[in-house]
Amino acid sequence: MMSFEIAEPQTLSEALALLDPEDPSVRAIAGGTALMLMMKSGVFRPTRLVSLRKLADAHTRIDARANGELAIGALTPLAALEDAPMVRSRAPVIAETLRTLSNVRVRNVATVGGHLAHADPHMDLPPVLIALRARVAVASRRGTREVAVEDLFAGYYETVLARDELISALIVPAQGERRAAYFKCTTRAADDWPALGVAVAVDGAGSAIREARIVLSAATSKPARLRAAEAILGEGTADAVLARAAEAAAEEADVMADGHGSAAYKRQLVRVYVQRALRRALGAPGVNERAQR
C-alpha cells in the first residue's frame, strides 16, 4: 500500500467539503473493511481518505419516525443494526440477513452506509432493502436528496452517487402487512460470499397479494428485481402460481457465470430459491431451510 493522507473531519459538512468530485483517489472511509481490501490488492490507490469516524455520534442513531419509518444513521455498524430491538421487531428479515453476512468482526466495523455505497453485488442487504422499499438519504454540498435503494446501483461496484455525495441515512418504511424473507445460497462452503441472494417481500394478507417484490443479487452484476415473476404473483399464492413465478424468475434473471457456478446452474438455483423464499415469506410449512447454507 502506498502512503496517503487521512483527513478526520468533525462534521458532515466538513467531510463533504473534503471530497473531490473530480478525483477518484479521494474517498470517504467509514469502517473501511471493504476499502482496505481494495487498497491491499492495489485496486484502489488513495491519495486522501476522508475518515467519517468522528461523525459517528451524530450518525449512528436508529429512530422510529411518527409514520412508522425507521431512520438508520449511515455510520451505524452492521452489528448494531443486527442487535437493535427496533429493527428486530419492525423488519426482522434485516436481522436474519445480518446473521450470515460476512462475519462478526466485519459486522462490528462495517457500516450501513459503507455497505450500500460499496455496491458489491454480493452484499446481502441491498436485495433485502429493495424488497422492503427502503431509501437512502444522500448529502452533498448542494443539499440532500433521497434515492430508493432500488435505484442506487448503477452497475458492478457502481452507484448513482457522485464522488462528492455521501449516504447519510437509510430509511426503511413501515412494513405493514408486508412479509419478507431472504435466502443466501452458497455453493463452496457454508461461510462464503453468496452464489446468489434472493429477497422477497409480499404485501397483503393471506392469498390476497397487493404487491410482491422479488430481488436477486450476487448472481447478477447489480441487485435486480424480477418483475415478470412479481407480476405472476398477482394471481395468488397457490403452489402452481409460485412455481410459475419461479420459472419466470429463472427465465428473466440475467445471471453471470463465475467461480460459484455456471449460468445454467445459477438459473436453476434462482428457480429453487425464489420458490423457497416465497414459501418462507408466506409462512408456508415445509420450506426447505436446511439448504440455506
Next chain:
Amino acid sequence: MAAGRKTIRFTLNGKPVETEIANHHNAVEVLEAFGLFGARESCAQGLCGCCTLLVDGKAVSGCLYLAAFLDGAVVTSVEHLERDGALSPVQEAFIEEGAFQCGFCTPGFVLMVEQLLDRCAAPSEDEIRHYLSGNLCRCATYPQIIQAVQRAAEKRKASAAA
C-alpha cells in the same frame, strides 16, 4: 512529521501508549511494534480471524483495520486475558478440551469466544457455529473448539456463582 505519518495515542491492554504510525499501516503492525504477536496476519482479508483484537470492546480483524483508527481507542489483545498469572476460563477450557493444534489461529478463536460468552452466557451449538464462522482453523480442531466453548460457559457460570 513526514507526510503520510501520524502520532496516535490509545489505551493498550490497560495502559496509555503513544506511537508514530504510517497511514497505510494496519492494527496488526501497531501491535507488532509493541512486541505483541498474538494477533497474526494470515489470509490478509479478514476471513481467517488470526489477527483478531478488541477495539473499544469489540472484536475486529486487525488486518483490515487502519492503524490511524486506533487513535483514542481502548485496544485489547489476547496477551491481556491472562491476569496475575492466571489464564481466563476460556483459555483454560481450550487447554482442557485440546481445542487447538498448531495454535496459530488460537488467539483469534479465544478472543472471539470471550466476546461470544460476554453476549450470551450459554450459547447453543448453532449459536457457537454462527459466531465462530469467520474464524478458520486449518488443523480443523472445530469439534474440540465447540466443546471448549461449552466448557468455558460452565466455568464462567461456576465462577459467577462462587
Next chain:
Amino acid sequence: MKTKDQATRQIGRSIPRREAREKVSGRAEYIHHLRLPGMLYGKIVRSTLAHARLKSIDVSAAAAAPGVAGVITAADVRKIIPDPYYGPIFHDQPILALDKVRHVGESVAVVLAADPHLAEQAAQLVEVEYQELPAVYDEVEAMKAGSAIVHEVLRPAGMFPDFKDLAGRRNTNLHLDFKLRRGDVARAFANAEHVFEHTFHTRQIMHTPLEPIVTLAESNGSSVTLHTASQMVSVVRTEIARLLGWPENRVRVKTAFLGGGFGAKTYIKVEAIAVACALIARRPVKIALTMEEQFYTINKHANTLRLKSAVGRDGRISARECEVWWNGGAYADIGPRLTQKTGFTAAGPYDIDNVHIDSYAVYTNLPPAAGLRGFGVPTLTFAYESHTDMIARELGIDPLEFRRKNLLREGRAQATGTVMRDAATEAVLERLAQRMSWNAPFDRGSGSVRRGRGIAIGFKASISNTTSVAIVNVYADGSCTVYCNTVDMGQGSDTALAQIAAEALGIPVESVKVAHPDTDLTPYDMGTLGSRSTFHMGQAVKLAAEDARDKLLALATALGVPVETTPIADLFRKRYGMQAGNVVGVATFNPKSNQPDHATGLAENITPNWMVGGTGAEIEVDTETGHVRVTRLVNIADCGTAINPQIVESQLSGAAIMQYGCTMSEGIEFDAGQATNASLADYKIPGIRDIPAVFVNEIVAARQESGPYGAKGVGETGTFGVSAAITNAIHDAVGVRITRLPVTPEAVYRALRANSATPLEE
C-alpha cells in the same frame, strides 16, 4: 528412578500439550514473528506467464525506488551459487528463474527493503521481458507426443540409485514411471467373469498453512543461519550446504512451532532464496510469503486415475490394473518419490493375485506439486474405493460384504509381495461397520432431501529407509531435555515424545522438555512428515532415554546406592559433589526395508509399518440444488497404541475435515496456468459451519510391535477414506456417481440431470 521396562502411566495418558499455555495466550514462538536487527524484507517478483523464455530483466527503476536496498536476479545468485538448482529428487528448480520460466508465479527477482511496504511497491517496478512458449497443463496431455516440453533435460539429483538412469533424458515430461507387475494380469482379465473400468480425476489442493511459508536467513560471512518454518531442518541444512559448496557445519537451521505444515513446508521452499539474498545483501533477509503467494509455491498433485478390475463369479477380484498420472507441475519436488511410494498401494487394501500398476510423474506448466497430508493416499483411496463400490453395486453385492470378501488380511501378501504385519485392516473394517450400524434400517429421506451412506477404507505404507537420531540429556537435578529435529507443527510431537522419554526414564512427564530443532545442537532426522515421527523419532527417543537410563543405573551401581529408590539428583550430587554433570543417552533408529525392484516393483519388505484408516459417511442430497450435507462422519483408525488419546483423536478429526475440504470445495482453478482463486475468499477451506453434526473418531485395539510402546503414526490416517465414503454415499442416496473432485453442488446437480436424461446446458 524406574529400573524395569514396565509400563507406567505415561503412555496412553491424555495430558494437555506441553506448549498449551503459550498457544492460548498468544506467546508461542513462530518464525512468522521473528525480526532481527538490520533485517531486510524480500519481496519476490513473479512470472506472469506459464512458459516463456526470459529475454531481459530491467531492475533499474526498482533499484532506484525509495527505501530499496537491492534487487536480486539469477545473475547475482550465480556469482555465489554457480549451479543454483535444487530439489530432493531432481536438481531442476532454479533459485530464481534463469533461462526461462515454467509456471505462473515462478520467482524471477527479489526486491529488498527494510520496510516491507516499500519492497512490495518497488517489486511492481521490475520489468521482465518474455518470449512466450507453448505450455501444457494437463497431466495426460503432457505425456503425448508433440506436447510442450517443460524441461529440456532431466537432471536427477543422483542421491537415489533408482532415479540415476533418468539423467540426461530429453524431450519428455515423464520423469518417473513406476511399474508394478505381479502375477499374470492379461490371463486373469481374459478369464474374468466381469471386467470393470473407471476413470477418476482430482484437482490441485493448496495446503493452506495459516502461518504462510517463511524463512529468515542471516550470515556472519563464515556461516549462515536459517530461521525457517520447515518440517525438515536436517534436509534444509544438507541442501543449502550443497548449494553453497560448504560443509554442513557452516549451515545452521533453526525452527520454532509451525503454524501448520501439512507437507507444504518440506524440502526447500524459500530457504534458498533467503540465503542467497542474505549473502548478497550482507544483512538478514526475511522472505515471508502471503497467503496468495503460497498458491504459486506448492500444491497437491492433480491426478487422472484409471482403474480396471477382473472379478470372478465368486465376487473375488482376480486382477487389477491401475494407471495413475500425477500432475507434478513445473518442478519435481518430492513428486517422483510419491509417485513410486504411493503408487505401489494403488490397487487398495485388497487381496489380489494379479496386479499391474503404472504410476507416472509428469511435468506441466503449473506450480509445483508435492505431498499433502497423506502423500497421495487419499487420492488413490478416492479412486479405488469408488471403483470398489461401483463394482459391488453393479454385481448386486453389499459394499461391506464385497470388501470383506476381498480384504487384504494379516499374513497375506500386498501387491509388492510384502506380507502384511500389524495392519488391522479387518478390525478397522469391522468396527466401521459397527459404528455405521450397517445392518440397521436407514432413513433414506423423502421429497427433495434424499439420504445415503457410504464407506471406504485405505492404507498407507510408512516412509521407508529413513533415519531418526535422538539425544536425551539428563541434568543434574533429574530433569531432562530431548534433543531432536522433529518439528511440532500442531500434531503434538513435543508432548508425545516427552511422554515416551518420561516413560522410558521412569520420571514425570513434567520433568521432560523437548528442545526445538537447531541443527547446531539437535541431531539428524529425515523430517517431520508422512506420519513418521511417532514411529521413527518415538523409537529413537525411547532408545536414547533407555540408553540414558542404563547409564544412570550403572552410575548407581558404581556408587553403591540402591538402584530402585535413589533419586536421580542424588546420583549426580554423590558423583560430582554438587549439582553438576550430565548423563547423555543417544540412539539412532533406522528400520530397514527394501526398495521395490526396478522392473517389477516387488519387494519382500517394502515398509516398516502400515497405517490403516476407514471412514463412513451419512449424507443428505438436496435434489433440487445438488447441495450435499454430511450429517455423520465416522473415522476408524489403526495407529497401534495411542501415546496420547486426546491428541490422536484431534489428529483423526482434523485430518478428516481437511480431506472433507479436498472433497467438497477445494481445488485450485487455473486459466492459462494462472490460478484464478488464489485467496481464501475464493478458495474455500472448511469452516466451523461445514463440519458434520455428528462426528465419531475412534482407534481400534492394535499394536505395532516394532514401534515405541506399540505405537505408530496417525497424522494422515483420518484422510484416507473420506472422499470415497462421501461419493459412495451420494450414489447410495441419489444414484449418481461423482468421479471428479471436488464434489460441488453443481457437479451433483448436473449428474442428477444427466441421470434423468435431461442434462443441464453448459
